[in-house]
Amino acid sequence: MVDEAAFHASRVRLNPxxxxxxxxxxAGCASCSLSQRHALAEREVVACTLxxxxxxxxxxxxxxxxxATFVLRLPRPATEIPHQTAMKLSCGGLHGLQTALAAPNTDVHAMMxxxxSRFDSLLDLPWQTxxxxxGAWQIRRRAPAGRKPHVR
Structure with missing residues (x-):
């Protein structure tokens, strides 16, 4: 078992x-041409290279x-949010950005x-979309143990 305090201290030092x-x-919701993956204490961390x-x-x-504060009923920004909400923001937001830009893939850097190139500011993005x-993004549910997922 890994000491969590030691893990977090090493993570900050090795992944600034x-x-x-x-x-x-x-989670496989997106990719990024600038990301670099590292193994750290039997976990995987992702670094930005730029x-x-x-x-x-x-x-x-x-x-x-x-x-998305209203749609997700988010607390004030200083409050930590649950994992599922963080995933809705990241995965749903990046999927929405891909749709709004009609981007050919989910590469975060390419979409940025x-x-x-298309908008004067990120504030001008089509935020409604x-x-x-x-709001619509759903976390994938795991199939019950011992059962294969239903495929249509």
Missing amino acids: TPCVFSKALL PVAHINCGTLRDLFYER QLAH IVEHI
């Missing part, structure tokens, strides 16, 4: 720019939170470049 959307990348992209993604994540996807 953690990917803002690491949960989405690890500081400017890290800042841009942080801004986008904050806008997802701000714009596309958004910056993005927020609809955030």
Whole structure:
């Protein structure tokens, strides 16, 4: 068993720019050409390789939170949110961004470049579409143990 305090101290030291959307990348909801995966204490962490992209993604994540506050009944930003809500924001937000931009894939960096080329600011994105996807996104349920998932 790994000491959690030691793990978190090592994670901060070894991964100074953690990917803002690491949960989405690890869940397979998105990809990023700037991400770099590392194994740390039997876990996988994702780093961002470009500081400017890290800042841009942080801004986008904050806008997802701000714009979806009403739909998801989110607490004040300083409050930690549950994992499922974080996944709705990341996966739903990135899926909504892909839809709104008609982006060919889920590469976060490519979508950010596309958004910056089409809009003056991230504030000008089609937020209604993005927020609809955030609200509609559902976490995948695991199949019960011993049963195979139903395939149509």
